[in-house]
Amino acid sequence: MPSSLEANDPTISRLIAQETQRQGSKIRLIPSENFVSSAVLEATGSALTNKYSEGYHGKRYYEGQEFIDQIEELAIDRAKDVFGSAHANVQPYSGSPANLAAYLAFCEPGDKIMGMHLPSGGHLTHGWKVSISGKFFNSVQYQVDKETGRIDLDHVREMAMKERPKVLWAGGTAVPRTIDFSAFAEIAKECGALFFADIAHIAGLIAGGAHPTPVGLADVVTTTTHKTLRGPRGGMIMASEEHAKAVDRAVFPGLQGGPHNHTTAALAVALHEAQQDSFKTYAHQIVSNAKALAARLSEHGFELVSGGTDNHLILIDLTNKELPGKVLAKALDRAGIVSNYNSVPYDTRKPFDPSGLRIGTPAVTTQGMGETEMVKIADWMNEVANSVGDEGLQERIAGEVREVCKAFPAPGTSGTCGTSAHTAA
Ligand SMILES: *Cc1c(COP(=O)(O)O)cnc(C)c1O
Secondary structure (H helix, E strand, O other): OOOOHHHHHHHHHHHHHHHHHHHOOOOOOOOOOOOOOHHHHHHHHHHHHHHOOOOOOEEEEOOOOOOHHHHHHHHHHHHHHHHHHOEEEOOOOOOHHHHHHHHHHHHHOOOOEEEEEHHHHOHHHHOOOOHHHHOOOEEEEEEOOOOOEEEOHHHHHHHHHHHHEEEEEOOOOOOOOOOOHHHHHHHHHOOEEEEEEOOOOOOOHOOOOOOOOOOOOOOOOEOOOOOOOOOOOEEEEEEOHHHHHHHHHHHHHHOOOOOHHHHHHHHHHEEEHOOOHHHHHHHHHHHHHHHHHHHHHOOOOOHHHHOOOOOOOEEEEEEHHHHHHHHHHHHHOOOOOEEEEOOOOOOOOOOOOOEEEEOEEEHHHHHHHHHHHHHHHHHHHHHHOEEEEEEHHHHHHHHHHHHHHHOOOOOOOOOOOOOOOHHHH
């Protein structure tokens, strides 16, 4: 019998099935992507999407909240437990709105903010000029060191003392090394800034004990919930008790309307998964896999920004290979390996046609792949890079990739809307 989606909208049904199959038959190395468990998928597709619940527990503007209140409280309690935070707001629609809410809680338009330059690995929302954060605030930005590709804390301190920003950001989207949150906290204190830590990429590593936490050091910690944390697409803000009210008021009524309750429930499920011991294993395996992948890529002559990785992410500078990131990314995709092209620090090419390739290991780790598969992936990447025009080679590798993916089935990708025997706990 066809599902109701197949019967009612065969076109969308087919496209979802095709995308699901694509995810299950390619090696997905985009470091911000993952596979959620079937349990998280199920909660995301639930009737909770029907309910309006503006406000917070005990202060809602609509009736009928007896179950929604319990779901949101569970998500909050689990977030506080997983991250050791005094306060958590689980309503932000995604990472960017979470950051916007953090600004709204503490800043006025025109205030000076200091974040990391986008080509150095910073996020759009940390003051990049095309973003609302760069337009509504007076943004100054630090870069990584040109030689080492790493954050130079002396440079950050010097700049912060000279600029005296209202907000100092740590965190980014293309940072392959451990972020020294306690050093950032000290600098923020010295220059009188609020310290905002954005852990969107590394939240799962922090939850699993594979990266130091900024919780307790930063005034505000923002995150997405769908990257290494392996929950539904969403955002979250953590703060000390002192800042709790300001954060909550900024999210609602400051920035958003009704929370996405289906997402909140799915987040609660993901956080429950993050409370299990298996999540620690997963987080540490992500790092081991990234190190194995990086080491093999280096052997093949790939130049890695900062020389390697401490976390889930590897940034390849292709300048020495005389290959633009886009050209290699497209060739790799034909070979069944999905990555994204990315700026590298001090890139001389444009952000939409940059010199780098950004890869990471969260999704393949969730599938259960280990160091052996990482070596294989690096070898495939090298073969493709050595002859980007060879479509026969790409087809051959795509077939080999499909075989590997069969051996490591991803949760939620075996059926149209996805139930799978393999669930990621
Ligand atoms: C992904 C990311 C965001 C934005 O998250 P969205 O959910 O895409 O809006 C914010 N900050 C950092 C550091 C990120 O990596």
